Amino acid sequence: MPDTILPISEIRVNGVAITGPEIDREVQYHPSETLAEARAAAAHALAVRELLRQACAARGIPLDDEEAAVEALLRAEVAVPEPDDAVCRRYHARNPARFRSADLFAVRHILLPAAPSDAAARDAAKLKAQALIAELADHPGRFADLAREHSACPSAAQGGSLGQVERGQTVPEFETFMVALEPGQLCPVPVATPYGYHVLHLEHRIDGDDLPYEAVRDAIHGFLRDSAWRQAVHQYLQILAGKARIEGIDLGGAETPLVQ
Template identity: 45%
Template sequence: MTIQMHNPRANSADIHVNGRVVSEDSINREVQYHPAASLREARRRAATALVVRELLLDEAERQGLDEQNREGEETREEALIRQLLDKAVERPEPSDADCRQWFEANREKLRTPDQHEVSHILLPAPPDDAEARAEAQKKAKELIGQLQGDKSSFLSLAREHSLCPSAEEGGHLGVIGKGQTTPEFERALSRLPVGQVAEYPVETRFGYHVVLIHRRDEGRPLSYEEALPQIETYLVESVYRRAVSQYISILAGQAKIEGIDLDAATSPLVQ
């Protein structure tokens, strides 16, 4: 979606959605859930998410949905948003033909996950502290410089510099599979070299990581039957996300939004 602050000082102003306030403090708290390449981009994503939430809550309350109708550990806000989206957006089931077509077009993506035996050195930095992140990145690059061509000191450097509990084991994390670490760290593992220290540090929401992959066990292709639950879930969620995005765009087009510009007519609000 397109999101722009009105002026260079807009970060100091609250955003209003139909009279509901999205404060600077709330954006600062939300930033940690939206990792990005820059603090500006993280703030953009955080502000967008909060605007969307206020749009949905405002509409749920306008429709008089029951805030007490909660499932499991849902909060009041989660319950209202779930009820609103259940009422407004359908979840169509894909046909077998749809699933088979997607399978044939995406065979290379349908594999069991790779597994990696990994060691790392964590230089932590809060996602909203640009100075601390720059310092952590600098330190990570210095350590990589020491390790390039000679990884024998990795264990001692991890014990000295890493602020992860794995430092006691020389940074060794063991074998990591899908879903066992942050998405950004997991994505990086698949493209890093095996047997040598990565040339660049890996950035995550926690800071910067000096990474050494000891071994990669590549996944195998899935059969159609094995992949079918994954395909069905993907197709249902893909259609659902587009429908939710369209619905939120309609709400945004009808709303009074101040402090931030949303191109509600042409840009999706949910990505």
């Protein structure tokens, strides 16, 4: 995506203008932090599409179905070899962390609710969590009873149990403490999240195992094939852009908005 673009009237691909109304219609498909960034992304996408439409026309590919036409163009112009078994095995061997079953955490918590904007409620929730932690330090067997009595989470009905959760299934603040605890450990401090303060206890964890190559072979093959395809399409677009007369926008790093 370009950092800046020239006025809309000056954006042309081989003489074909990208108009303001076209960009305004396209903006909705490019959510960004600012309208200027969204309009730049929309202009960029439309310029790439025009470049591809012209390439289709030059090859005599009908444009009745634009997406199908671009797919036909890329099939004709872009060749990608299939990754063989040796390549897939090397990728598996070099990226062991990518191929593990998920770590599982059996965790209980007590939620003392407080909105992030309510400072008084946050202070009260933190004090209550500290009092519960102190009580549990003396009477660890009371966690389920205290959860049923005090927790605002639906898990209170199960004594605060969230069952088995994986990384990414809880908010980051909660996960940071959860993964740092030892099995059987009560978190010694209240855990602050956007929902309030939590009293947290890790019952046990099951570490994931390395997955054998045979279990992930198809996934690796698909990933490597798709990666090679995207890289080849990117290079093809750079060739098209290099041969075209493009005014008002930089198509460096161009990616097709039609083929995923």
